[in-house]
Amino acid sequence: MSRRPDISVIESQPGERLAAVALDHVSSVAGDLGGEHRVRIQGKLFRHGNQPWYLKGFTYGPFAPNRAGRFLPEPKQIESDFRRIGALGANAVRVYHVPPPELLDAAFEAGLRVFVDVPWEKHRCFFEDWEARQDAVKRVRAAARELGDHPALLALSVGNEIPSDIIRFYGARRVERFVGELLDVARQEAPQALLTYTNYPSTEFLNPSGLDFYCANVYLEDAGAIGRYLDRLQHVAGTLPLVLGEYGVDTIRHGEAAQAQLLGRHVRQGFRRGLAGSFVFSFTDDWFTGGSAITDWAFGVTDARRQPKPAAGELARAWADVPCVGRGELSKASVVVCSYNGGATLDECLRSLQALDYPDYEVILVDDGSADDTPAIAARFPDLRYVRQENMGLSVARNVGARVARGVVVAYTDSDCVADPTWLTYLVRAMLDQQVEAVGGPNVPPGSDNWTAKCVAASPGGPSHVMFDDRYAEHVPGCNMAFRRDALLALGGFDAQFRQAGDDVDVCWRFLDAGKRIGYAPAAWVWHHRRGTVRAYLKQQKGYGRSEAMLGFKHPHRFNARGCARWNGVIYGEGAVGLPVVAPAVHHGRFGLNPFQIVYRQTRYSRWAYVTLLEWHALALMLGLLGVVCAPLLWVGCAMAVVSLSVAAHMAWTAPLPAGAPWWCRPLVAGLHLAQPVVRAWHRAGYRLSRRRLPDTPADAGEARAHVKRIGPGVFDLYFESDARARGREHVLPALEAHARQTGWNGDFHAEWELHDVHLYADPWHDVLIRAATEELGWPKRFTRLRCRLRWAMLPRLCAAVGAVWAAVGATTGHWWVGAGAGVFILVLLAMLAVSRARCRRAVAGLALAAAKDAGLMPVIVRAAAPARTAAFVEDRFEEADEADDAVGTCA
Helix, strand or coil: CCCCCCHHHHHHCCCCHHHHHHHHHHHHHHHHCCCCCCCEEECCEEEECCEEECEEEEECCCCCCCCCCCCCCCHHHHHHHHHHHHHCCCCEEEECCCCCHHHHHHHHHCCCEEEEECCCCCCCCHHHCHHHHHHHHHHHHHHHHHHCCCCCEEEEEEEECCCHHHHHHHCHHHHHHHHHHHHHHHHHHCCCCEEEEEECHHHCCCCCCCCCCEEEECCCCCHHHHHHHHHHHHHHHCCCCEEEEEECCCHHHHCHHHHHHHHHHHHHHHHHCCCCEEEECCCECCCEECCEECCCCCCCCECCCCCECHHHHHHHHHHHCCCCCCHHHCCCEEEEEEECCCHHHHHHHHHHHHCCCCCCEEEEEEEECCCCCHHHHHHCCCCCEEEEECCCCHHHHHHHHHHHCCCCEEEEEECCEEECCCHHHHHHHHHHHHCCCEEECCEECCCCCCHHHHHHHCCCCCCCEEECCCCEEEECCCCCEEEEHHHHHHHCCCCCCCCCCCHHHHHHHHHHHCCCCEEECCCCCEEECCCCCHHHHHHHHHHHHHHHHHHHHHCHHHECCCCCECCCCEEECHHHCCCCECCCEECCCHHHCCCCCCEECCCCECHHHHHHCHHHHHHHHHHHHHCCCCHHHHHHHHHHHHHHHHHHHHHHHCCCCCCCCCCCHHHHHHHHHHHHHHHHHHHHHHHHHHHCCCCCCCCCHHHHHHHCEEEECCEEEEEEEECCCCCCHHHHHHHHHHHHHHHCCEEECCCCCCCCCEEEECCCCEEEEEEEEEEECCCCCEEEEEEEEEEECHHHHHHHHHHHHHHHHHHHHCCHHHHHHHHHHHHHHHHHHHHHHHHHHHHHHHHHHHHHHHHCEEECCCCCCCCHHHHHHHHHHHHHHHHHHHHHHHHC
């Protein structure tokens, strides 16, 4: 890391005096280049040694040809320029032609890295000319071979801004494959070098594989616009570091003062938003392209004679403050790690938290009753605050951490995570900048995981973040999230029922329901070990399925009929890997002329997603069994199985496994693609069925029947009158919700997009939909109606479908015993539905009567009481009539 340059001297002494200021700076940085000279990538940042290395660069050239015929100044001028560049605090230059090694030698002496563009005929329809493509390959190969091992090389770019019309003409996939071929050629020749392709907003949709970091040229002058687009580019870059390859301001059109202000603001804003670095276009106004000098643009921070403009000093000040996070504004933070038998990775986690680059923080370990060596590991860290409790689950442990925390901000990570040194800084900085009380960041698997864990990372079901837009999230995973402590405690903390998973989803949804926003910090990075065995992975998916069912009962309006979450946002990160979603849409603009060709992602599953579902496999199995009496059904079932296997094989073939994966990895990924949705759905459905129990009703059968008005099959009303307090639906519905929650009913009490007011889950056979209306009969007299409709749940629908198929097969094949079995099955189903309907009617009536009593409404009796001597007989007859009506309604 360089020392802060003497800005006052830089500003007051232009010209050659500027170079003298750099001498101490150059010797310092050049010394850093010794030893392990390579800049490497770690998370979303570059690193050199054990320190973050923030790219602070200038574009350099192209220039008029020198005496050697190269598009560069003479060697003495290069040396002088590089000293000036270093004096400003820059550490890199970008050149647009492959330079001689001597330029990299001069950069090395000045303490600079060199980013090299490899030029080729990208503005032509190069697929029409085999020789043009071969020339591009040869140029990339030669550049990588000649410069790849030089200590001053930062990276090679195998292309720069292939025009959007060329890409549209051939199709993005074909161009991506060619760029990938160029990257592969460079990697063969220079395996240690960093490689990239430089994109621009007009071809945002181009996504070649094999990049080490994402590089884009962006020219936006408005601070708000470039800030929003940088947020967007972070999601486009995904897990790769993001570098701005060019941005600048023309002093002819805007003036030197505006250039200084805008460049300084852009530099600070970029680093605050987690950029790995950027190149300012350009160092000097001396610019030559297209066979002539450019005189009508002046983007340099020095003029053509190398005299500094005000922007030079402003950049020096901005670069001296990198990463520009404003440490003095960062509040005290508490990092909470909750662990249950996590000793295998706990030491690594705590060591990473010891090394956080944050001004004021504490680390709290909450041991949730571990039986392994967790206490011994905790004892190795004397500054750690260690809290041990009986095993009560993850949510309770996280609440304990929040209660004992001393920080204004409480950040959470898991014992199987390793935090980047800048993690907490970027997390809290994003919370402040976005003015939110909750924030999260990305988690990715480390390269040190075993091959099974790498296969798990390439399979569906991993932790992920879900984004409403480029800045605000619908969900951030619990291994990387932070809250303002007072806001989290005011919300009630985490829900203790979520012992293993689902707590992060629940707390995020509760924040959103409370009208708050959740931010996202793309540079707040943690490495999260994936499950290292297939058994552990499937156990994790079992827990996820169970937690989904629990979330479905608590937040039913956020789930579909199958019990799967309905995300309003888009799933990003490693958790999106393996999800068979619809391909992104691109807004190209009319004739493809949109300057920002935005990629719109969506979490909407493609038709191929359904062939791996549990329901698909169950149907295939049923058809296979019915194939015993109807051979064509056997072939249909087998065809369904083949389709499932084919889709899993395709997903495994395209899975993003690292190079050098053993032969068994892709078959394993295919198996995990088949097993994951089945295991998750099986345990989700099992938990949902086990929890759909009809709560005890406070009303007896006679009282319930006296107040129930039958409207039709499965539909009945309850009527209530108000007293002098003028009570109505606005009073009885909240009371109904309160009583339902107290007595154990699950349901949707926030049906804001539905025609009903309340949706109750009764038993496995029925749901209850309730609507309320209040009639005004002359104030304060009011009359309230509750209309209740019993609706088949998913289980009887599936059973009815099975029975129908079963009966159809028996009828078409002429096997009487098959038809008889189907008939018995349907009769039993109808009988169970009739019994369920009567029980549900009584239970709902009892719930409504109790709620009305609390709300101050008087129930209306709709059936007169029978004489005492025959009351029991009459009640039995009413019950029999109800059951008969229900059976008729069910058949209908």
